Amino acid sequence: MERIYASYWLETGDDPARAAEVIAGEQSSGTFVALATETPELKERSGARVERINILGHSKEPSLPGGMRSERYTQCELELSWPLENTGASLPNLMSTIAGNLFELRQVSGLRLTGLKLPKAFADAYPGPAFGIEGTRRLTGVERGPLIGTIIKPSIGLSVEETVQQVRELVAGGIDFIKDDELQADGGRCPFDERVRAVMRVINEHAERTGKKVMMAFNLTGDLDEMRRRHDLIVAEGGTCAMAVLNSIGLVGLRELRRHAQVPIHAHRAGWGYLTRSPQLGWDYAPWQQLWRLAGADHMHVNGLSNKFSEPDESVVAAARSVLAPVIEGADMVSTMPVFSSGQTGLQAADTYAAIGCADLIHTAGGGIFGHPQGVSAGVEALREAWVAAMEGVPLAQHAKGNKALQAALGFWK
């Protein structure tokens, strides 16, 4: 029978093998007391299995409070598996199973979901992204290299007209991709409908004149009817992307948006910090992004190298690689495009390219573009040229000798 495999980093004050059995039991057929009705046959058929425990180390103190008292706490890698039959190929029920009540167990003084291996049935049940890397390239006309992108700033507070001014400058500057901030959805200062209509006029005019259609990710996050209606407006106005905040709408929200959507879904991870910032609790990005990709995310945020947040580069690289890896081994599913952001300039291009081995990504920069002394157009060109250098393996300073915009950018990027 097909099984679901999830791996965890576990810390326990109990014997690790016993703690693992308790976790497996809690998340399948066991409970706190032995039940006569949990027969060996039932357990064999429906019980979660402890597949692997690797001891990593010990400590005197528990990482998280509230668990059982102990002389010592053991850290280990744990792998559990469940029969697919328990949940069926259902993402919401998968979620309840791999990330349900287990984090609160007394045997647990630290627990983090680090990996997930799903049977192909999930790829049959869920559509994955409709556009992904290829579709996004097709819609933007960017055949190779990253999409050069940016975010409208200030995040919130601009009027529609002020937003349009910024878009006009960016579009004229040759940008490929623009996004709303995750805080900007349908506030009173910059209502969604007006914003879409006014911004798309600028983008459409530019497209008619030049043949280049800039992709704007309008943040349509909201209740379901609102999202559907806003999506339809985007499409009616000729827009090519819809953005939604995953933690704010949930798996059902994304799944329904995907069913309805005729444009790529730009998936924002705002709130990710509360799921991941404690190293001893919560989620690694790898298993988390799998659920959202299956549900239909075309673009997924992975932060950026040398970012302004607290996430170390190795975590960013792991996140980006996970987005580019197959969501289910052997399943035929459209590839989601990773989005790099936060404190980004052309200085991160070579390292980013080296770390992930391709340029199938959106690279968004704010100050790295707007700060260019020769203006937005030169800022966009400089970032694009930094990627040309990265992909050709030419040092940035050398490549800059042949490009004035890049040369000037090297003076202010830091």
Place this chain on the structure above:
Amino acid sequence: MERIYASYWLETGDDPARAAEVIAGEQSSGTFVALATETPELKERSGARVERINILGHSKEPSLPGGMRSERYTQCELELSWPLENTGASLPNLMSTIAGNLFELRQVSGLRLTGLKLPKAFADAYPGPAFGIEGTRRLTGVERGPLIGTIIKPSIGLSVEETVQQVRELVAGGIDFIKDDELQADGGRCPFDERVRAVMRVINEHAERTGKKVMMAFNLTGDLDEMRRRHDLIVAEGGTCAMAVLNSIGLVGLRELRRHAQVPIHAHRAGWGYLTRSPQLGWDYAPWQQLWRLAGADHMHVNGLSNKFSEPDESVVAAARSVLAPVIEGADMVSTMPVFSSGQTGLQAADTYAAIGCADLIHTAGGGIFGHPQGVSAGVEALREAWVAAMEGVPLAQHAKGNKALQAALGFWK
């Protein structure tokens, strides 16, 4: 202008006032660099405001890694406010604002959302529960005291016929409320449709014979169409409750289920541990439950006193009180019913009653009912009588003198 208020526990290696401004900026009109477009007028209108900082203490080491290095870290209470105009009365956009990118900031070495005060506009925009305490009492015929409830165990692995056997015993024993486990939705061993049909036959027969309709919370967690279809089956078969796992379906999922539902929604919090188990990160229950109540949760889980998990009693009490408090001060909204579970017996009745000041709750027990030497019927009676004693202020041992079932229960409850 109406504002949204959120309070946090914050730890920072920076000057707390500066850190507070960074957080307020990140979640409204600011960004990492000063922008000319963030005018004083714009900031005045759309910026988040630091309302209050209370220093609580200092430490040498940061609680969470990845933030800025510092000689000392300051813990404080922080209150921020936002103009309602930024988000409108939208729960998903509220979520992105109060619990978005702020947890990842370098100025933050610990951040926990502890409180939320919303303007009435949210109560106009969202329906809240349709049934709540009153509706649940009406549907079950339990006029006073708690609903005595239990959970089908093993959580998963029973066949439909084995489930029905358990329900038959419970219904005959006088139980008020039964729920599926959060792991049991539509697995191959116990498909949802078959389970509902078979279980409702037992419940309906009993209701016809005795006039007492037991409320069974069938776990319909799934994709939206599945949930709607399953809900309709519950209603068609005469069922009176639908259960969903909040973290698995998300805000949009619950909101849509509420729009569709003709029976109370039993909201399960599986996964709550990864949101709360680190004291320096994530969510207190009070602000979290507000979002779900507004979206329509009729019953919300709050764990139980002396539970088998890692949550201390004071946290359980705070959670239960928050569910019983008005979701928005002064708004007229149906009251959500708290659900106590995990290692529960009649021994917790008096303390629970004293802690929350009422008996408007569902008290679920497994071993506390099934373990009764005289059978399920005596187990149910004993738990109910323990509550009679609690509500009348009579010591348990004294009340037990007049009730054999309770007397016998005192021998095995511990």
